[in-house]
Amino acid sequence: MIHVGDNSWNLRILITDLQVEKTLRVKGDLHIGGVMLKLSKTEANPKDWSDHALWWPAKNIWLTRTRSTLDQVGLHADALLHFTPMHKILRVQIPDLRYIDCRVDFSVKTFKAVVSLCKDLGIRYPEELSLCKPLSPEHLKKNYADQPKKKMLVEQNGNYQNNQYIHPAPDTNTFIATHSNSFHGSDNSLDDRPFSCAPVAQRPTPPPHNPQGGSTPISSPTGTLRHHTNGFNHTSFNDSSSSLGDFIENLAYSPRAPSPEAISKLVRPKTLVERARMNVGWLDSSLSIMEQGIREFDTLCLRFKYYSFFDLNPKYDQVRINQLYEQAKWQLLNEELDCTEEEMLMFGALQLQINIQNDQPQPDSGIDTSSLDNGGDDDIDAALSELQITLEGPKNGAKNGDITHIPELTDYLRFFKPKKFTLKAYKRYWFTYKDLHLYLYKSREESRSSAPPSVSINLRGCEVTPEVNLAQSKFHIKLEVPPEFGNGPNSEVWIRCDNEEQYAKWMAACRLAAKGRSLADSSYESEVSSIRSFLSMQKPALAPAVNINPNNIDPSEYLASRFVKKLKGKAANRMLEAHANVKDLSLIDAKLNYIKAWQSLPEYGVSLFVIKFDGHKKACLLGIANNRIMQMDIATGDHIKTWRYNTMKAWNVNWEVKHMMIQFEGENTVFSCLSCDCKVVHEFIGGYIFMSMRSKENNQTLNEEMFHKLTGGWN
Structure with a gap:
């Protein structure tokens, strides 16, 4: 016709x-x-x-x-x-390394797909998680810019044609400006060139699906999954059921060892650069899963992306706490985070206690989880806390109800400022901490006179790093102090405390001061208590508290490989000695203590990227945390410069040249990202800004529109 x-x-x-x-x-x-x-x-x-x-x-x-x-x-x-x-089967690896087959909407933005998936899995606050592509060792060997890019082949009648290629969807970012607590998108249009958040492999022919393989199927978001145990690592479910109750309960408890398949696919970074390259796999939250090269029966990893965990509650968050514990555990076992020998033994002891408690009935836990909430550690909350103190007066340290009194902390400590070609010689000073400043005097008597201090340090915005060795009674605090006028690298100083109690008080004061909080802040005492608890768990006992044969323990299941090699045959005995400190913890308490100790590590919560600043030839590291951005030395990880979010005015990406520009008060910085697409860095910054806007007072619904405005921009 x-x-x-x-x-x-x-x-x-x-x-x-x-x-x-x-x-x-x-x-x-x-x-x-x-x-x-x-x-x-x-x-x-x-x-x-x-x-x-x-x-x-x-x-x-x-x-x-x-x-x-x-x-x-x-x-x-x-x-x-x-x-x-639109809904297709996606194989998802959850943080405890188990695989589940999930029915996921491939047509909506990835952020919305994650929200729906977390609802099915019983995980609250899904904005803290995201999906990422599985990595291989090859991804750690080269930067993203140097990775060979393979185009995805066009599907025609179910086959792949060699002479036709698909193009990733155009980017949707626009200029993002911040002012005070309001966030507004700009009308500036940006290049709509395509990008990909991770190297895209050539599409193979989809394999036939086998539900009895190494994963657990979720056939319907609304279907009940009737539980049959089908082996230690895998579970099969009846497709014709009507709620996820049994499955969610299953996710609150994990097998002691993941499947051999999951273990074989773990990637272990050996350097800071390789750790930075691990962030190449994150999907773009503003694009659909399908638009990013993922097809039915492909595998993605569900992980906690933003280290800002809001309202961890044992009553409602058993699945979330368990999966968070598992992600922390594998970070430590994979050596993605550095820790001391005593800390590693403590983590191994907590893991052993969790394994023991897994086989026993558990009472309700009444543990205080307020210190686990990183959402209160941001600059916006610090400003609100200062305003509250101004209006109501300090809650701690006031003398006889005098609200005008500024609490102080004083003691004799030792101080050292490194210089080139000098030995580490600490000098004794009388330290006075007051109103976010450290004042050092040669003696207590001098501090009472009108003489100026020998040294004055503004702690606001500094980087605080502990260096503790209980066996050697070593309690050091490393401070990386920003320059007085905002330009130039951080200066490094060290404080040495004489004992554990002294260290707990001064470390807590320095940590709060770095966030703009004084001793009058209500969280000071809880911070001191948290540090004491962290140290007490690392003290070895005289004898093991449980009757377990050390020969029946495989230390490699509990300790990172470098500690297993270092301790050799003593590893199991040392871990059992450390277990005496945590032998009375219930299952949920042990997991929460593990998470709390993980959060106390110096390198915790910092996502690394390899970048190159505009006009510079050498690459360096960029660290992004929940309240700050850091320029770091690429070899040692030392902090060169720190920018707090409360000094940031805007961030923007030039998609044509793949450069990112961040405007701070009195300073602009421009850089390109070498280890991943610059969109990943953009999304991390916007995501943390979004996390800081969550309120404890309001049980607010998730504002997806605001999340995309901060991380993905508008069309």
Whole structure:
């Protein structure tokens, strides 16, 4: 049949469920919804097509705006569309390294897909998590910019054509400006060049799905999963059930050892640069899973991305706490975080206690989790805390109700400022801490006179790093102090305390001062208590508290490999001695103490990236934490410079040259990211800004629009 002059043309559509190709006669003014309606009417057998949508393989985009016409989306007669289900099976590796098969919406933004997935899994505050592509050792050997880029092949009739390639969806970022507590997107338009957040491998032919393989299927977001134990690491479920109760309970407890498949795919970074390259795999939250090269039955990893954990509650968060503990455990066992020997033995002892308690009935826990909430550690909360103290007066340290009194901390400590070609010689001073400043005098008597201090240090914004060795009675505090006028590198100074009690008080004061909080802050005493508890768990006991044969313990399951090699045959005995300090903890208390100790490590919560500043030849590290950004030495990890979020005015990306620009008060910095796409860095910064806006007072619903405004921008 020949059509002359009616401006119509043939549109080819592959119905993926049936592997049948249909040809529709259409016009450019026909809308997408009309195409799907015509397509459904061509099928003789009635079928529910409500979960189907049109996918354009050549452009790598979903055509989900059903009111848009074919002319508006740029469809022509040479196009092939797929009519395919939006919900597809995705193999997800959760933090405890188990694999589950989940029915996930491939057509919505990744952030929304993660929210839905976490709801099914019983994990609150899904904004703290994201999906990332599994990494291989090759990803750690080269920076992202040097990785070979493989284009994804176009699917035609279920096959892959060698001469056609898909293009990733265009970026949606725009200029993001911040002012006070308000965040506004700019109208500045940016280059819409394509990008990819991780190297995309060539698409293989999808394998036939085997539900009895090494993963647990979730066949429906609303289906009940009736639990059958099918081996130690894997569970199978009945597809015809109606709630996720049994499955969620299962996620609150993890097997002692993951599957051999999961162990074999672990990547272990050996240097800071390799740790930075591990951030290459994060998906773009503002694009759909399908647009990022992921297809049905592919594998993605669900991980906690932002180290700002809001309202950890044992009553509601057993799954979340368990998975958070598992992620912390594997970070330490993989040596993604550095720790001392005593700390590693403490973590191994806590893990042993958790394994012991896993086999016993557990009472309700009443542990105080306030110190586990990093959401209160940001600069916005610090400003609110200062305002409260100004209005109500200090809660601690006031003399006889005198609200004008500024609490102080004084004692004799030792001080050292490194210089080139000098030995580490500490000098004794009388220290006075007052109003976020350290004042050092030669004696107590001198501090009472009108003489100026020998040394004065402003602690606000400094980096505080502990260096403790209980066996050697070594209690040192390293301070990296920003320059007085905001330019130049940080200066390094050291404080040496004489004993554990002295260290706990001064370390707590320095940590709070770095965040802009004084001794009057209500969290000071809890911070001191937390440090004391952390140290007490590291003290070895005279004898093991449980009757366990050390020969029956494999130290490699509890300790990082370098400590196993160092301790050799003593590892199990040393760990059992450390276990005496935690033998009375319940299961949930042991997990929370593990998380709390993990958060006390100096390197905790810092996501690393390899970058190069504009105009510089050498690369360096960029560390992004929940309240600050740091320039770090690429070899040692020492902090060169620190910028707090409360001094940041705007951040922006030039997509044409892949450069990121951050505006601070009185300073602009421009850099390119070598270890991953700059979009990943952009999203980390915006994500942490979003996390800081969460309120403890309001049980607010998740503001997805604000999240995308801060991390992905507007169209």
